[in-house]
Amino acid sequence: MSKLNALATTLIRSPILWGAAISFCFFALIHGGVIADVNVVRYLAGHWVEYVEVVMFCVGMAALLLKAGDFVKQRRHVGHQWLEPIPEGGQNPA
Incomplete structure (x- = not known):
């Protein structure tokens, strides 16, 4: 795997x-006026500490979703037979 592919894979799995992207979109909706609920603005965008909380929540949820995706991917391969069956007469010790 080339260094560029490894970097791209690392960034996509980050x-x-x-x-950060999800929280950016969320705050763009709030500041764009799409989400105008008073309680949402008050409790999620009223102070810089709340911005940090929302970003940390989004990062945590993204980590959980990526891990769930890995779990599903690994779960598909549980029943897969990775080794060949033992040949008749046993294996060659050499």
């Missing part, structure tokens, strides 16, 4: 990247 919960910090996905959490």
